[in-house]
Amino acid sequence: MKTFVCKRCGYIAFGEPPQNCPICNAPKQDFELDPNAIKKPADPKNLSELEKKHIPLIEIKRQCGLVGSGCLDANIKIGEIIHPMEAKHYIMYIDLYLDYNFICRYHLTPEKLNPALGIHLKVGAGKLLALENCNLHGRWMAEKEI
Numbered sequence: 001m002k003t004f005v006c007k008r009c010g011y012i013a014f015g016e017p018p019q020n021c022p023i024c025n026a027p028k029q030d031f032e033l034d035p036n037a038i039k040k041p042a043d044p045k046n047l048s049e050l051e052k053k054h055i056p057l058i059e060i061k062r063q064c065g066l067v068g069s070g071c072l073d074a075n076i077k078i079g080e081i082i083h084p085m086e087a088k089h090y091i092m093y094i095d096l097y098l099d100y101n102f103i104c105r106y107h108l109t110p111e112k113l114n115p116a117l118g119i120h121l122k123v124g125a126g127k128l129l130a131l132e133n134c135n136l137h138g139r140w141m142a143e144k145e146i
């Protein structure tokens with residue numbers, strides 16, 4: 001699938017650029033086709049340490065203890081080896097999509113946060129996609145059928 005990058009805020013649109021960026025409202029012409037916008041592991045079956053630190057892990061929980069019935073929880077962690085959160089090297093944000101449609105962006109500050117988040121979904125089916133952006137090592141993603 002084609003990936004378009006918003007030149008203002010780094011948001012990735014899948015398939016086609018939107019009329020306006022859902023994060024910063026930039027117009028369609030500010031999107032650039034970039035097939036290399038998201039990094040891919042060299043060998044998915046044999047990840048390097050750097051890849052293990054950057055590829056998100058998605059965990060689905062069917063029972064929500066906060067919202068209650070009908071809510072599906074997803075926890076996202078960066079990554080299998082937890083990524084550093086230091087002023088010079090940290091995860092800047094995590095963007096989430098359902099079936100390649102944007103859901104939300106979670107901004108992280110390195111001083112107080114671990115590179116992880118939990119979300120509460122109203123939907124019970126689809127493909128959840130997590131895309132993180134490391135200030136030094138770029139964007140990495142993972143997807144999971146829910």
Ligand SMILES: [Fe+2]
Nearest residue numbers: 089134136137
């Ligand atoms: Fe990194």
